[in-house]
Amino acid sequence: MPTLIEIRDGVAKTVADAFTHVADDEDMATGDVILSLARFQSDGDRLLSEGRRLGVRLKSDEQVEALAYDLPRLTLVALEFPKHLDGRAYSNARLLRERFGFKGEVRAVGDVLREQAPWMIRVGFDAYEPADGSSANEWQAAARRYRHAYQRAADDRPVAFEERA
Amino acid sequence: MYQYDTIDKEMLADRSAEFRGQVARRLSGELTEDQFKRLRLMNGLYLQLHAYMLRVAIPYGSLNPTQLRKLAWIGRTYDKGYGHFTTRTNLQFHWIKLKDAPDILDHLASVDMHAIQTSGNCIRNTTTDPYAGATAEEVDDPRVWAEAIRQWSTFHPEFTFLPRKFKIAITAAPKDRTAARVHDIGLVLKRARDGALGFEVIVGGGMGRTPHIGPTIREFLPVNRLLSYLEAILRVYNRHGRRDNIYKARIKILVAALGKDEFARQVEAEWAKIGEAVDLPDTELARIRGAFAPLGFETLPERSEAFETAKASTPAFARFARNNVKPHKKSGYGIVEISLKAIGETPGDATSDQMEVVADLAERFGQGDIRVTHEQNLVLPHVKLDDLPAVWAGLEAAGLATPNINLVSDIIACPGLDYCALANARAIPIAQHIAEKFRDQDRAEQVGELKIKISGCINACGHHHVGHIGILGVDKKGEEFYQLTLGGSGAEDAAVGSMLGPALPYEKVADAVDTLVDVYLRERKDGERFLDTFRRTGVAPFKEAVYADAH
Numbered sequence: 001m002p003t004l005i006e007i008r009d010g011v012a013k014t015v016a017d018a019f020t021h022v023a024d025d026e027d028m029a030t031g032d033v034i035l036s037l038a039r040f041q042s043d044g045d046r047l048l049s050e051g052r053r054l055g056v057r058l059k060s061d062e063q064v065e066a067l068a069y070d071l072p073r074l075t076l077v078a079l080e081f082p083k084h085l086d087g088r089a090y091s092n093a094r095l096l097r098e099r100f101g102f103k104g105e106v107r108a109v110g111d112v113l114r115e116q117a118p119w120m121i122r123v124g125f126d127a128y129e130p131a132d133g134s135s136a137n138e139w140q141a142a143a144r145r146y147r148h149a150y151q152r153a154a155d156d157r158p159v160a161f162e163e164r165a
Numbered sequence: 166m167y168q169y170d171t172i173d174k175e176m177l178a179d180r181s182a183e184f185r186g187q188v189a190r191r192l193s194g195e196l197t198e199d200q201f202k203r204l205r206l207m208n209g210l211y212l213q214l215h216a217y218m219l220r221v222a223i224p225y226g227s228l229n230p231t232q233l234r235k236l237a238w239i240g241r242t243y244d245k246g247y248g249h250f251t252t253r254t255n256l257q258f259h260w261i262k263l264k265d266a267p268d269i270l271d272h273l274a275s276v277d278m279h280a281i282q283t284s285g286n287c288i289r290n291t292t293t294d295p296y297a298g299a300t301a302e303e304v305d306d307p308r309v310w311a312e313a314i315r316q317w318s319t320f321h322p323e324f325t326f327l328p329r330k331f332k333i334a335i336t337a338a339p340k341d342r343t344a345a346r347v348h349d350i351g352l353v354l355k356r357a358r359d360g361a362l363g364f365e366v367i368v369g370g371g372m373g374r375t376p377h378i379g380p381t382i383r384e385f386l387p388v389n390r391l392l393s394y395l396e397a398i399l400r401v402y403n404r405h406g407r408r409d410n411i412y413k414a415r416i417k418i419l420v421a422a423l424g425k426d427e428f429a430r431q432v433e434a435e436w437a438k439i440g441e442a443v444d445l446p447d448t449e450l451a452r453i454r455g456a457f458a459p460l461g462f463e464t465l466p467e468r469s470e471a472f473e474t475a476k477a478s479t480p481a482f483a484r485f486a487r488n489n490v491k492p493h494k495k496s497g498y499g500i501v502e503i504s505l506k507a508i509g510e511t512p513g514d515a516t517s518d519q520m521e522v523v524a525d526l527a528e529r530f531g532q533g534d535i536r537v538t539h540e541q542n543l544v545l546p547h548v549k550l551d552d553l554p555a556v557w558a559g560l561e562a563a564g565l566a567t568p569n570i571n572l573v574s575d576i577i578a579c580p581g582l583d584y585c586a587l588a589n590a591r592a593i594p595i596a597q598h599i600a601e602k603f604r605d606q607d608r609a610e611q612v613g614e615l616k617i618k619i620s621g622c623i624n625a626c627g628h629h630h631v632g633h634i635g636i637l638g639v640d641k642k643g644e645e646f647y648q649l650t651l652g653g654s655g656a657e658d659a660a661v662g663s664m665l666g667p668a669l670p671y672e673k674v675a676d677a678v679d680t681l682v683d684v685y686l687r688e689r690k691d692g693e694r695f696l697d698t699f700r701r702t703g704v705a706p707f708k709e710a711v712y713a714d715a716h
Contacts, residue, residue: 063404084203084326085203085286085326086326086408087286087323087324087325087326087327087403088403088404088408090322090323090324090325090326090403091323091400091403091404094322094323099438115203115204115207118320118322119320119322119323119325119326120322121322122322123322123323145179145182145183146176146179146180146320147175147176147179148172148175148176149320149322150176150316150317150319150320150321151316151317151321151322151392151443152442152443153322153323160172160173160316161445161446161448161449163172164170164172164449164452165446165448165449
């Protein structure tokens with residue numbers, strides 16, 4: 001099972017993952033599960049009625065707008081990085097937070113590297129399944145690497161022009 | 166000029182510290198070259214044919230003497246005593262050792278410089294008019310907006326992994342010295358009838374394998390909404406730009422595929438949702454604007470006796486003044502272009518000694534202001550006409566007084582096969598051969614404005630598509646051949662050049678250019694530039710002459 005690191009209020013820690021990723025061709029697991037968009041659309045209602053918590057895993061070419069009306073029913077949204085260079089999930093994450101006001105967990109999955117931490121945090125990710133074996137301490141350091149930010153994003157840190165004002 | 170404050174400086178320090186850690190992990194073997202590659206490419210460090218190349222950012226091509234001296238010192242200490250100015254108005258060191266790179270970044274940070282976003286699929290250095298703040302042609306100082314874009318685009322968390330690299334140019338003068346229409350985004354600052362400032366927004370221009378002149382997607386964007394509008398464009402691109410094929414990943418392909426109207430519609434829809442939150446508050450715009458307030462210009466007469474006397478007595482100085490000195494908005498001042506295209510040298514190269522000379526002259530005579538042009542020259546934007554003879558003498562002694570701005574030997578060339586792993590053919594020696602052909606300065610002046618641009622491969626770093634004469638190196642069964650195009654322009658009359666005919670072998674290129682010039686001189690009518698004549702006559706007389714020789 002992949003390591004799960006959470007960063008909440010600037011503190012990174014390794015946590016036990018209550019959720020199980022279930023691929024489209026796998027049998028349904030018990031408990032809380034993370035499903036593809038398609039599988040969520042077919043099985044979501046039933047699973048929610050069983051009292052389970054659900055997450056949806058969006059591929060990088062899927063857009064969060066597809067989830068807009070379902071977000072209140074979701075505990076987490078996992079956004080996939082097929083390669084770390086595929087940056088579409090950064091837009092999805094930011095829209096989840098800024099445009100749709102999603103308060104649940106936004107988890108980075110796939111080719112997730114600690115060097116990406118400063119950007120991921122700023123667009124609204126708060127949970128990470130690192131692909132590079134990095135530790136919570138390393139994510140903590142990466143999260144604090146930059147003392148300032150120039151532009152507004154999905155986090156609430158003051159940006160440079162506010163610090164200057 | 167804009168002065169970095171604590172926040173700007175700490176951003177650079179944090180980046181430098183991070184990179185030092187990454188290099189240490191590479192040198193200790195913790196990271197493989199492959200793993201390290203993605204990290205070094207975030208810091209402008211490329212592995213080229215012979216060594217590492219470090220590309221240093223020069224935001225909107227603006228330097229002070231302290232910075233230029235530091236670049237000179239780095240060139241002397243860590244490279245072979247020179248640097249290469251690029252078409253992105255950056256500076257490249259071509260002979261860097263990996264172990265030195267973190268120290269170099271620290272030295273750069275000590276003078277508010279860095280290599281951030283000089284590589285990778287992110288927003289690259291924003292370029293602007295090298296005459297900003299000095300030319301009477303501009304409606305406002307474009308550096309204000311270039312600096313706003315610099316800050317907004319630096320470590321932008323959403324747009325650091327775009328489908329492909331992304332370049333923005335901004336000009337505030339109708340005469341476009343930035344090639345705005347062949348950028349991913351070109352911004353042309355304009356003033357409305359009511360005096361309000363706004364941008365014409367051009368998106369989807371570009372060169373490379375598929376050159377496009379960018380269409381205008383919005384005629385007038387109020388200036389204070391710039392950042393939210395850029396954010397909308399970048400978001401549409403980040404989400405919908407192609408990622409399956411590196412050669413189809415630039416925004417020009419998306420704009421062409423959707424059509425400019427549909428692309429504009431998507432941008433406007435996204436912009437409406439984004440709102441004003443990301444726009445800079447007026448207080449911050451005022452702070453940035455204040456940094457570019459006009460310097461202390463003296464009230465001087467239009468005519469400088471010292472300048473006129475020197476021109477009359479020294480023909481070489483008069484020639485320099487004709488070609489390299491441009492009108493300044495203040496009477497008694499001039500804009501001095503310093504050509505980095507000395508005949509027989511590598512276009513864009515400057516030795517450390519030369520950089521120091523320019524820094525000294527800028528300090529003594531130029532209000533401490535130095536610019537880099539996308540045509541790979543330098544500019545001292547504010548020089549008193551009275552001081553021009555002294556500036557010229559200083560440049561002349563350093564081999565920097567080549568009087569060829571915009572003339573046939575003022576050539577853009579990429580590093581080509583002499584340095585670059587991607588190149589098919591050499592570019593620099595072709596430029597040198599052509600320059601040699603026009604060593605006779607009277608003839609070069611008689612030919613007038615003629616922009617030759619040379620790329621060593623289809624990636625078009627030498628901007629050959631928009632050369633009045635464009636030259637593209639191709640590989641034919643292991644031999645260097647060159648495809649010539651005519652009639653391109655990167656200026657306000659932007660156009661992609663059209664093919665002359667079959668590619669020519671290496672040794673025939675300079676002769677062919679000579680022939681093209683002869684045809685132009687024969688065909689031209691009063692006041693026509695090469696480009697104008699070509700546009701009137703079409704390719705036929707040029708083609709006939711070049712290939713007649715070949716038979």
